[in-house]
Amino acid sequence: MKIALFATCIVDAMYPRTARATVTILERLGHQVVFPAGQACCGQMHVNSGYFKEALPVVANHVKAFDTDDYDVAVAPSGSCVASVRHQHEMVARRCGDAALEARAAVVGAKTYELSQLLTDVLGITDAAKQLGSHFPHKVTYHPSCHGMRLLRLGDRQLNLLKSVGGIEMVALPEAEQCCGFGGTFSMKNADVSAAMNADKAANICGTGAELCSGGDASCLLHIGGGLSRQGSKVGTLHFAEILASTFENPAAITGDVQLAGSKR
Amino acid sequence: MSNTFLGMPSLPVFGHGNLNATEPFPQAAHRELANTQLRANLGHATHTIRDKRLKVVAELPDWEDLRDSGSAIKDATMAKLPELLEQFEVNFTARGGTIHWARDAQEANEIVTGLIRATGETEVVKVKSMATQEIGLNEYLQDQGITALETDLAELIVQLDHDKPSHILVPAIHKNRSQIREIFLREMADVDPALSDDPARLAEAARKHLRRKFLTAKVAVSGANFGLADTGTLTVVESEGNGRMCLTLPETLITVMGIEKLLPSWTDLEVFMQLLPRSSTGERMNPYTSLWTGVTPGDGPQNVHLVMLDNGRTAALADEMGRTALNCIRCSACMNVCPVYERTGGHAYGSTYPGPIGAILSPLMTGITSEDNNSLPYASSLCGACYDACPVKINIPEILVHLRGEDVDSKRAKLKVPSQMDLMMKGAQWVFSDGAHLNLLEKGLPVGRLLAGRAKVIKKLPGMAAGWTQSRDIPAPPGKSFRQWWAKEHQDTAAVVPGNTTTEGEKA
Numbered sequence: 001m002k003i004a005l006f007a008t009c010i011v012d013a014m015y016p017r018t019a020r021a022t023v024t025i026l027e028r029l030g031h032q033v034v035f036p037a038g039q040a041c042c043g044q045m046h047v048n049s050g051y052f053k054e055a056l057p058v059v060a061n062h063v064k065a066f067d068t069d070d071y072d073v074a075v076a077p078s079g080s081c082v083a084s085v086r087h088q089h090e091m092v093a094r095r096c097g098d099a100a101l102e103a104r105a106a107v108v109g110a111k112t113y114e115l116s117q118l119l120t121d122v123l124g125i126t127d128a129a130k131q132l133g134s135h136f137p138h139k140v141t142y143h144p145s146c147h148g149m150r151l152l153r154l155g156d157r158q159l160n161l162l163k164s165v166g167g168i169e170m171v172a173l174p175e176a177e178q179c180c181g182f183g184g185t186f187s188m189k190n191a192d193v194s195a196a197m198n199a200d201k202a203a204n205i206c207g208t209g210a211e212l213c214s215g216g217d218a219s220c221l222l223h224i225g226g227g228l229s230r231q232g233s234k235v236g237t238l239h240f241a242e243i244l245a246s247t248f249e250n251p252a253a254i255t256g257d258v259q260l261a262g263s264k265r
Numbered sequence: 266m267s268n269t270f271l272g273m274p275s276l277p278v279f280g281h282g283n284l285n286a287t288e289p290f291p292q293a294a295h296r297e298l299a300n301t302q303l304r305a306n307l308g309h310a311t312h313t314i315r316d317k318r319l320k321v322v323a324e325l326p327d328w329e330d331l332r333d334s335g336s337a338i339k340d341a342t343m344a345k346l347p348e349l350l351e352q353f354e355v356n357f358t359a360r361g362g363t364i365h366w367a368r369d370a371q372e373a374n375e376i377v378t379g380l381i382r383a384t385g386e387t388e389v390v391k392v393k394s395m396a397t398q399e400i401g402l403n404e405y406l407q408d409q410g411i412t413a414l415e416t417d418l419a420e421l422i423v424q425l426d427h428d429k430p431s432h433i434l435v436p437a438i439h440k441n442r443s444q445i446r447e448i449f450l451r452e453m454a455d456v457d458p459a460l461s462d463d464p465a466r467l468a469e470a471a472r473k474h475l476r477r478k479f480l481t482a483k484v485a486v487s488g489a490n491f492g493l494a495d496t497g498t499l500t501v502v503e504s505e506g507n508g509r510m511c512l513t514l515p516e517t518l519i520t521v522m523g524i525e526k527l528l529p530s531w532t533d534l535e536v537f538m539q540l541l542p543r544s545s546t547g548e549r550m551n552p553y554t555s556l557w558t559g560v561t562p563g564d565g566p567q568n569v570h571l572v573m574l575d576n577g578r579t580a581a582l583a584d585e586m587g588r589t590a591l592n593c594i595r596c597s598a599c600m601n602v603c604p605v606y607e608r609t610g611g612h613a614y615g616s617t618y619p620g621p622i623g624a625i626l627s628p629l630m631t632g633i634t635s636e637d638n639n640s641l642p643y644a645s646s647l648c649g650a651c652y653d654a655c656p657v658k659i660n661i662p663e664i665l666v667h668l669r670g671e672d673v674d675s676k677r678a679k680l681k682v683p684s685q686m687d688l689m690m691k692g693a694q695w696v697f698s699d700g701a702h703l704n705l706l707e708k709g710l711p712v713g714r715l716l717a718g719r720a721k722v723i724k725k726l727p728g729m730a731a732g733w734t735q736s737r738d739i740p741a742p743p744g745k746s747f748r749q750w751w752a753k754e755h756q757d758t759a760a761v762v763p764g765n766t767t768t769e770g771e772k773a
Contacts, residue, residue, distance in 0.1 A: 012748055013746050013747075035748070035755075037700050038701075040698065040702070046690055046697075049686065050642075050670040050672055051673055051690040051694075053677075054693070057698035060698070095670070150648070178604055179646050181646055186647070188733055189732070190290070190291050190294060195736035198736065225740070229722060229738040230724075230738045
C-alpha cells in the first residue's frame, strides 16, 4: 500500500522522532511511505480560536497537498489533527463559501486515518510484538487524548497496541479520560484553569509509578510533559508510535532529544 | 402608542437580566481557583453525580436511541415553534389558564408583579426555577415590596446566605454541610440553636421552617420543565416535594417558562422522562413529577397564569449554527462532567447559566458583543465531555467554536490595533499555508535550541506565551525538522521516481 504521511506541524517541527517512527512502522510492514511536501498544518489552531478567515488558506494548502491519487491512504500520528481534517475542513470551507474546496476536503478527509486506526482497522495489527517486532521493556501509563477519544472514537485502539508490545508493563491511569487542559490557545487564554487541569493529570500520572506517559497526540504530550518537567518530575512522555517502532535490536532512546520531560536527567 | 402598525420590532431582540459574565472569564476563574474549599466541594460533588449518572445510563440498552429521539423531538419543536406556541396557548386557555407574553426580563418581571399585586398578597412561595433566576425576579419583587421565599432546599440555602446559585440543578453545590449549618444558625429565625451538620437534621430544619409558609401562602411562582402543546399541560420535575406543595396549595399559581420549553405532544414525555432524571440527578426516576392543565374547579389553584418568556431565545433561534442550544432541558449533565466547571465553579461564568451550556447559551441569548460574554466561549478546552453527556446531543464544542468565530469577526469590524492573538494568527496563517514557508521557519529550529541552553528546556516566554510558561516548560527543539530529515534521506530517490510527491515543495 502507498501511504501518505501527514506529519502535522508540531511533530514536524518539534517531534520529528514521532514521524520517523511512523515511517519505520509502516515500512517494516512492507508499505511505501510518501511525504507530500506541500503539507504544513491542519489549521485547527486557527479554527478552534475562531479565526476562520485565516484558517481557510491553511485548510486549502492541506487539501492541495493531499488531494492527489498518488497514494492509497493518508496517516497522521495525531487524533486531534485527523479529527480536524475529517470534521473541520469541510465546515471551514462551507463557512467561507468555498464549495469546491468543501468537496475536495471531504475526499481528503475520507482517506485520512489516525495511526492506530490505520494499523488496527486497515492493516489488521492486533499484536505489536508479533507483527511489528515491538519491544519496550518499561513501565508505561497511557493518556487517551480527547479528540481521538471523542471525535474519532478510537476507543482502546492505541492502548491495545501498546499492551501488545513485548516487554512493556502497562499501568492504568486514574481518571484517564479527563482532559489534560491543553486545548490549543486555551492553554494561554485560560492559563490558570489549564494549569489546574494539568496539575491533576500530572498527579495521576505520577501516582501510577510509571516511567513514562504515552499517548497519541504530541500537543497533549508536550503539555503534560511540560508540566511534569516544571514540577521537577522524572516521568517523561513518549508518543505511542515511538514505542511501537522500538525493537529489541533498536530500542527507543527514552532520554534522547526533544523529550517532553525528564530529558535533562 | 401610535395607531399605525409600523411592522415588527427590530430583530434580533436580545436577552437581558442575569445572563452576563460580570468580568472576563479568565479573571473570574483566577479568583475562584484560589478558593480551595470551593475546589474540594465541587470536586467531590461533581464526581459523585458523574458516577451516579454513568451507572443509571449504563442500565439502558437504548440510551443512545433515546438521545437521538430527544434531539430529534427538540429539533422538530424548534422548526415549528411559532405554530406550537399558538397551539399551546389555545389549549392552555381553553382549560382556564391565562397566558402572558414577555419579550424580555423587564416585561416578565412587570407582568408577575402585576399578577401578585392583583391578589393583594405581599409574600409568595417559589418553586426552583431557572427562568425566574434569569430574569432576576426575586430582586425585582423585593424592590416592589414583595417577598419571594425559595422553597427548594438548595435555593433556600443560597437565598438565606444572600448568595447566587452556582449550578442549575444543585444551586448550593459550592457549599458543604458545615457551611450550611452556619448559614441556618445565622439566618433562620426559628432554628434549633443545637443544630448539627448531619444532613438529615439540616433537611429537618429547612422542612420545619418552610412548612408554615406552605400552609399559609396564597400565591406561588414556578418555572416549568416542559409545556405540552397538544394538551396545554405544564410540567415540573423535582425531587423534594416542595414543588408539589407550591403547585397545589395556593390559590394563585404563576408560572414563568421560556418559549423553548415546549414539546409537541404529551407522548413526547415518554422520551424526556427517561432522559432527564438519569442525566440530572443520576436517578432512574425523580420522586415528584407534577403536571397540570389549566384550572380544575375545586382542586388546586383556581387562578392559573403562565408568562411565556422570550428574553433572547428568538435571537438564539435565529442563529443557524447555535440554535440547538435551545434544545437544552437544563439537566446539568454537561457541567457535572466539565473539567473547567469542576475547577472554577459556576460563579466564574457570571450568568445564571454556567458551565458548557451557559458558555454558549448566554452569548447566544445576549449577543456575542454583550459585556464580557465574549469571553465565555473560550472557557473550554474543547475536550467534548459535555457533548457526550448531553441527553439531547447538543454539540456544545462545535457551537463554542462557532461563537469564537463570531467574537473574532465582531472585533474585525472595529478599527483598532490588532491584539497579540490577531498577530499570532496572521503570522501562523503565512507559516501554515505553504509547506515551503513552514520549512523556512523550521530552519530556525537551532536558534530555539540555543535559547534552551544546556538544560535543554525553555522556562520563560514573553507576551501571551507567558501563559504557557507560567506552569509548563518547553523542551529544546530538535536540530532539524522531520521534513528536512526526509528531504535528505530521499534526495537520491526523489529524482528517479516519477511523480514523487516529495519533490514538489522542496524545490521552493
